[in-house]
Amino acid sequence: MDQRPIGVFDSGLGGLTAVHSLWRILPEEDLIYFGDTARVPYGSRSREAILKYARQDVRFLRSFDLKAILIACGTVTTTSLAALQAENDLPMVGVVEPTCRRAVLMTQNKRVGLIATAASVRSGAYEAALRRLDPEVTVFSRACPLFVPLAEAGRIRRGDVVIETVAREYLTPLKNAGVDTLILGCTHYPLLTDVIGDVMGPGVELVSAGEESAFELKRMLKARELRADERRRGETEFYVSDRVEDFERTASLFLQEDLRHTARRIDIERY
Numbered sequence: 001m002d003q004r005p006i007g008v009f010d011s012g013l014g015g016l017t018a019v020h021s022l023w024r025i026l027p028e029e030d031l032i033y034f035g036d037t038a039r040v041p042y043g044s045r046s047r048e049a050i051l052k053y054a055r056q057d058v059r060f061l062r063s064f065d066l067k068a069i070l071i072a073c074g075t076v077t078t079t080s081l082a083a084l085q086a087e088n089d090l091p092m093v094g095v096v097e098p099t100c101r102r103a104v105l106m107t108q109n110k111r112v113g114l115i116a117t118a119a120s121v122r123s124g125a126y127e128a129a130l131r132r133l134d135p136e137v138t139v140f141s142r143a144c145p146l147f148v149p150l151a152e153a154g155r156i157r158r159g160d161v162v163i164e165t166v167a168r169e170y171l172t173p174l175k176n177a178g179v180d181t182l183i184l185g186c187t188h189y190p191l192l193t194d195v196i197g198d199v200m201g202p203g204v205e206l207v208s209a210g211e212e213s214a215f216e217l218k219r220m221l222k223a224r225e226l227r228a229d230e231r232r233r234g235e236t237e238f239y240v241s242d243r244v245e246d247f248e249r250t251a252s253l254f255l256q257e258d259l260r261h262t263a264r265r266i267d268i269e270r271y
């Protein structure tokens with residue numbers, strides 16, 4: 001048993017989709033969440049910039065005595081996971097592998113859609129993992145660069161004409177390609193599940209990178225005997241690199257919990 005907290009990070013709010021699942025499946029664990037809200041979005045940046053940011057995020061999280069880190073960010077996982085794992089002597093879980101495993105299990109017609117940030121699509125990491133897991137799968141990929149800024153601005157609801165128009169434009173080609181499974185390969189995208197589901201229709205399974213990474217973390221903790229005492233109730237601390245009020249407002253909306261006055265701001269450039 002290990003009562004130390006787990007670090008979770010993302011460029012902004014997206015990693016909360018993993019936190020949401022962690023609260024359900026690992027309620028006894030303490031979490032330290034960092035959202036790099038001053039520098040979001042990562043997905044439109046170069047690999048070098050993303051790796052630099054990710055290293056700072058990890059250095060900040062490691063100022064706590066952690067037992068593991070969940071990289072709750074598709075963009076950091078696709079571009080930087082191997083480097084971060086090589087540099088850090090603590091277990092790190094990313095989102096790509098578990099998400100692809102689930103997608104391969106779900107698809108019946110072997111036509112899988114992938115939506116992710118531009119950096120993730122460019123990296124080819126999801127496609128490579130899917131092909132390795134099932135060479136018969138055909139992957140249809142699409143970068144959706146406007147989804148992250150819209151989600152960060154809280155434009156996540158059904159009936160919001162802006163997000164609905166953008167979603168239709170991005171997703172119609174994937175729907176027309178006949179995919180039966182769609183990977184939400186950026187952890188922000190499950191915030192838009194209703195809107196995405198409406199465009200794709202009921203015959204398409206949505207696979208959330210946030211949720212699958214949470215399950216993977218649970219498996220890893222169990223395998224390494226790092227789980228906390230199941231009788232305790234864990235706590236979550238939130239840190240961001242820009243205004244706490246904006247983060248708290250949208251986070252409360254999504255997590256359906258009042259998070260006012262809970263987040264703290266840090267200067268990520270110091271790390």
Ligand code: DGL
Pocket residue numbers: 010011012014015040041042043044072073074075076117120148185186187188
């Ligand atoms: N939520 C992140 C991801 O999973 C990053 C989005 C971004 O900052 O562009 O890719």
